[in-house]
Amino acid sequence: MNDSTLSYYLSSTLMAFALFFSCQQAYAEITPKPHHIAFTEGQFELTQETEISFNHPDAKPVAEYLAEFLRPPTGYLLPVTKQTRSQRNVITLHLVDSALAEEQYRLAVSAQSIEISARTPTGLFWAVQSLRQLLPAEIESRMPINQASWAVPQVTINDKPRFKYRGMHLDVSRHFFDVEFVKRYIDWLAMHKFNVFQWHLTDDQGWRIAIDAYPKLTEIGATRPHTVVGHTYDYQPLFDQQPVSGFYTQAQIKEVIAYAQARHIEVIPEIDIPGHTSALLAAYPELSCHQQPVKVQPQFGIFEDVLCPREDVFAFLSTVYKEVAELFPSQYIHIGGDEVIKKQWLASPFVKQLMREHQLSTPEQVQSYFIKRVANIVQAQGKTVIGWDEILEGGVAEGAVVMSWRGTQGGIAAAKLGHQVVMSPYQYIYFDAYQSRNLDEPKAIHGLSTLKNVYHYEPQPSHLSPEQQELIIGAQGALWTEYIKTPRHAEYMVFPRLSALAETLWSAKADKSWSEYSQQRLPKLMQRYKKMHINAATSAYNPTISSTIKGEQLQVSMRTDIEGTEIYYTLDGSEPTLTSLRYQQPIIISERTRVRARSFAKPLGQLVGDAQLTLAPHLALGKKISFSYQPVEGSATKLQDGQFAYDQFYSVNDYAIFYDSDLEAVIDLDSSTLVERVEIGYNSGRHRQLHPPTSIKIWGSNDNKNWQPLAHIQQPPGPMSILSFAATRVRYLKVSAINSKQSQDIQIPKLPLYIDEIAVY
Known part of the structure; x- marks a missing residue:
């Protein structure tokens, strides 16, 4: 082999290695992680000559969605045609008769074409979301980008979801979010391959859905005079004196549903009963047992006012749920059923008589009676009932799906009873919790749910039998908005935790790796979120300060959840910089000290976090x-x-x-x-x-x-x-x-x- 041949061979090898490495980097961008992926050399170039084709009318909407998504950043008006004859520079979407699962897809990228195949339009749509992440992050811009190349690495993907129910919740009762925000929220879910959106439309702080038969629900129930400032459980709560109002017309509801359907997401309405009904009772106080005036609540939490289990109440709810069922094509309706204070029931002569007539010995059995009556109403509309895990108390309605939020025990109990379960434990996947203890975090309700904790959550308890595990049909994250007033704050609480939950629900359990996700996919995702102008939290990089007692002194340790993140600190309470001390090993503290730390997140190129801890070695330590x-x-x-x-x-x-x-x-x-x-x-x-x-x-x-x-x-x-x-x-x-x-x-x-x-x- 002469020198020129050797030089050419080495150059070609290095180029191949670089292409392969770039493909691996591109793969790292796809979240949730695909089940199977294989790389080859080369890439597909998206140009203004590219054509998008489909083979079946049901595939056309997905093809049009792809063309519309690509148009703003590229400026390309790509044609969408049925069955192109071209073999080059074409993206094909094929619906195929095969053994593929309902949401499964195959994506093959060569230098000449991108071929997408699936058994259903939903599978095609998820493939498009993967293709989107294979393109440069600039593709997320909704404005023209002067981009020299829109390249897709050559790759073959065979992918399908682990769980059939992959849900995310949004509370619009505590703080109202307009239709445009709800649509953006649905877009975020689609990008991460979620297929369920639970819309929490009613609660004590506001009724947000127009019901034609009962206009006072929105005339009165959709407005509160002010909202608590600080925390609802503060020693001396204050109020902002600013009215909060808003609801969705039925036309707007239909608009959102159509938008979600185009993104293959099922919208499940939640109409919460018999508790969390202050807004309903403010409009129609005669539906309570005491029949006295009730106010739309300006604070958050749990309240005494509940619906009374009378026939006129069930007739009222029958009309409400009938209108809801006609609006929402979802197979499910969520009826809440959580946090019911039973004091008014126990004081009611009517309820006491009801208990005697139906041999009900406990207030939990009264709740079960109420829930079963409402379940019959919903089921008469051809819908399946979902309720929070309190619906298990006193006996669960036949055929109800249980959403386990107070931990996992409710879901375990429901599965053992033969009910389908959606896991939603607040300790792991409630996104209204803090993401770190650092002082740069915005206000949250309470608790701590870090990105790492979300990623490690496993919906199927290992001690259930295989048959019982099959009844765990998925999981659902939740965004309760008591302390979330603005879209920017909502973005911060959702991202990037949404991506961690997506990987739990979609990717194969055996393929999950926190190290791989946090070191490879997360940095790429953060770049993509930035291009999308999303206010994503950097909390996973934030430092944590802890101490242990060492005699009359304290030993201080610092860490982050992401390996390799450098921590800089001070011992006088001043703000750390890159010239401050770098943490390398535990520190001994022998006098009162205010430790302060920040992390340098290399993928972001910036210091993040503001961890502070005042330590006071004293005479009573550990006594x-x-x-x-x-x-x-x-x-x-x-x-x-x-x-x-x-x-x-x-x-x-x-x-x-x-x-x-x-x-x-x-x-x-x-x-x-x-x-x-x-x-x-x-x-x-x-x-x-x-x-x-x-x-x-x-x-x-x-x-x-x-x-x-x-x-x-x-x-x-x-x-x-x-x-x-x-x-x-x-x-x-x-x-x-x-x-x-x-x-x-x-x-x-x-x-x-x-x-x-x-x-x-």
């Missing part, structure tokens, strides 16, 4: 502590872990919690110790105004019998109290904080006292 009234199980350790919570968003796990009782604790310092100050944190969570104690007192003792008063304070300020006193040698400290125990809120019958830390100096 023995006893209580007159036990706190919530497992929470006592938070009193002496050296961490104050006021630099992070509220998490119940940061506190020792006393429900309807006081804190009265005795700390054993092991030996006689000179003390002169005690700091107590209690109203520390960002975003939440926690209930403060009414008074705090400190005593000292050397025998745990004879106590000397050291300090006290009445009506302590927030977020913490510092009680100083003359330096005194004591072995034992007694600390009391009095719970006000004066809840006026039905949602908090027992007032919680949260204590963050008892720091002794």
Whole structure:
């Protein structure tokens, strides 16, 4: 082999390797991950000469959708024809009679053509979504792009979904979102191959769907005078004095349904009963048991007002669900059934008589009676009932599908009873939860559901039998909007968690890899979201700060969920930069320190996150502590872990919690110790105004019998109290904080006292 031949051989090999590598990179862009994929060298060039063809009238809408999607960024007016004779520069969409599954597709890209085949138009549509992700991210622009090349790597894909139900929910009752936003939401679902959109149309804070037979539902029920500012459970809630109003006409409902159908997405309406009906009862108060005026709720949570299980109520609901059934072609109607407070039922003479007549011994059986009556109404319209897992209580309606939201146990129980199940556990796939504890996160309801946690969620519990696992037909994410007022905020909460859930529901379980997803597909997705002008969260790159007790000191560790992400930190509370200390190993803290950290997300080329944690090594770290009234199980350790919570968003796990009782604790310092100050944190969570104690007192003792008063304070300020006193040698400290125990809120019958830390100096 001469030098020129060797040079040519090496050049060709390197080019082939580069093409193969580029194909691998392109594959990394496809989310959810396809089931089977194979690469060859070369690429298909999309040009203004490209033709799109189809072989069957049912394939034409998908072909037209593809042409319309490609037009804005490319400027190409690609022809859509039936059965082209051309063998070059053509995209063909073929419906085929074969053994392919209903949503399965095959996509083959060569230098001359792109061939898409499926048994159904839905399969063709999902193939188009994969093709979309094989193109450069600039294809997402809805404006012309001066792009030199629109290349698609040569690849063969054979793909199908794991679950038949791949759902996402949107609450438009708490905050109203217009038709244009709902359409964008549906587009996002289509891109990620979701096939169900659950539209939560009614709740205590607003009725959002026009019902011709009952116009007051929207005339009265669609408007509330104002909304709580901060959190609905704040110690002293405030209101914004700004009315919230809005509903969808039946014409708009039909418009959204048609839009979703064109994207092969089923729209399931939710009309929530018998609880979460304040807006309904504000319009028609005679449908309650007490028949007194009810208001559309300006706060969030659970309320006493519920529908009464009378015949006039069922007649009313029959008319409502009949109109809903006529509007929505979906096979399902969601009837809610969750969080029903039964106080008004138990006080009602009518309900007491009903219980006697039907041999109902518990309020749960009354709820079951109500749900079964409504299920009959819905089933009479030829629809299948879906309800939240509370519909299991007292006996579930025959044929109902159970949506398990309070964890997985409801779904497990329903599957064992032979019911189909859609998993929607709030701990994993409720997207109204925080994505990190960092202070750059926007307000959320509570809880923590990180991108990594969403990705690792598995809908089919392993301890179910194979037959029972088959009854888990899929899962559904949820976006509740109590604290989400704007489209930009909604985008932040949905992306990129939507992509992680998509991969769980579509991709083969054995093929899932957090490392591969986070290192390869996620960076590409974030670039694509940016081109789509989506306000996607970067929270997966955010740092987490934690500490453990090491004698009288604290050892601080930092991490991120994405391997290889660099963390920069400061120890004086100043904002970290790329010139700050880079975290490499745990740090020992021996004095009060405010640790602050940010991460450098390489794929984004920027610092992200704002993790902060105030650490306070003190004399009571890890010492023995006893209580007159036990706190919530497992929470006592938070009193002496050296961490104050006021630099992070509220998490119940940061506190020792006393429900309807006081804190009265005795700390054993092991030996006689000179003390002169005690700091107590209690109203520390960002975003939440926690209930403060009414008074705090400190005593000292050397025998745990004879106590000397050291300090006290009445009506302590927030977020913490510092009680100083003359330096005194004591072995034992007694600390009391009095719970006000004066809840006026039905949602908090027992007032919680949260204590963050008892720091002794």
